[in-house]
Amino acid sequence: MRFFLLVCLVPLIASKAANRxxxxxxxxxxxxxxxxxxxxxxxxxxxxxxxxxxxxxxxxxxxxxxxxxxxxxxxxxxxxxxSAGMCTSFCPITCGPEETMCPGKIDETSGCAMDPGHCVPVGTEC
Incomplete structure (x- = not known):
C-alpha cells in the first residue's frame, strides 16, 4: 500500500513543483x-x-x-x-463615443484598402 501511494504521489508532487x-x-x-x-x-x-x-x-x-x-x-x-491576400492589413480603428468611423480609401485597381480609415465627429460627413 505504501509503495502504491509513493508511486502515485511522487509524480503529482513533482509536476506541481515544476508548474510553480x-x-x-x-x-x-x-x-x-x-x-x-x-x-x-x-x-x-x-x-x-x-x-x-x-x-x-x-x-x-x-x-x-x-x-x-x-x-x-x-x-x-x-x-x-x-496581409490579406495581396492587400496590406491595417490595425482596426476604434472611434470614441462621439465619433463616427469613416472607411479607408480603396484602390480601384487592386480592390485593396489604401489606409485604415479615420474617425470624425458625429454628424460630420466622411
Whole structure:
C-alpha cells in the first residue's frame, strides 16, 4: 500500500513543483520569469485588468490596445495577419463615443484598402 501511494504521489508532487510560478498571487505570470501587476487604477478609481505583452509571429502585425474612454483601462494588444491576400492589413480603428468611423480609401485597381480609415465627429460627413 505504501509503495502504491509513493508511486502515485511522487509524480503529482513533482509536476506541481515544476508548474510553480515565480510571480506573486497579485501578479500575472507572462512567462520567462516575467511578472506584471494584475490590476492597475484607471479613471475615477476604476479597477483595470492588466494583460501580458504580446509578441507577434512572423507575418503578423502588432496592433496596440485601445484605451476605454470611460474607465481609462487599456484593452490588450493583438496580432493580426500582416496581409490579406495581396492587400496590406491595417490595425482596426476604434472611434470614441462621439465619433463616427469613416472607411479607408480603396484602390480601384487592386480592390485593396489604401489606409485604415479615420474617425470624425458625429454628424460630420466622411
Amino acid at each position: 510560478s515565480p510571480c506573486n498571487p497579485n501578479e500575472l505570470d507572462c512567462g520567462e520569469n516575467s511578472c506584471f501587476p494584475m490590476f492597475y487604477e484607471g479613471n475615477n478609481g476604476s479597477k483595470c485588468f492588466a494583460s501580458c505583452p504580446v509578441t507577434c509571429n512572423e507575418g503578423e502585425m502588432h496592433c496596440p490596445g485601445v484605451q476605454d474612454p470611460v474607465t481609462g483601462c487599456m484593452n490588450p494588444d493583438t496580432c493580426i495577419p500582416g
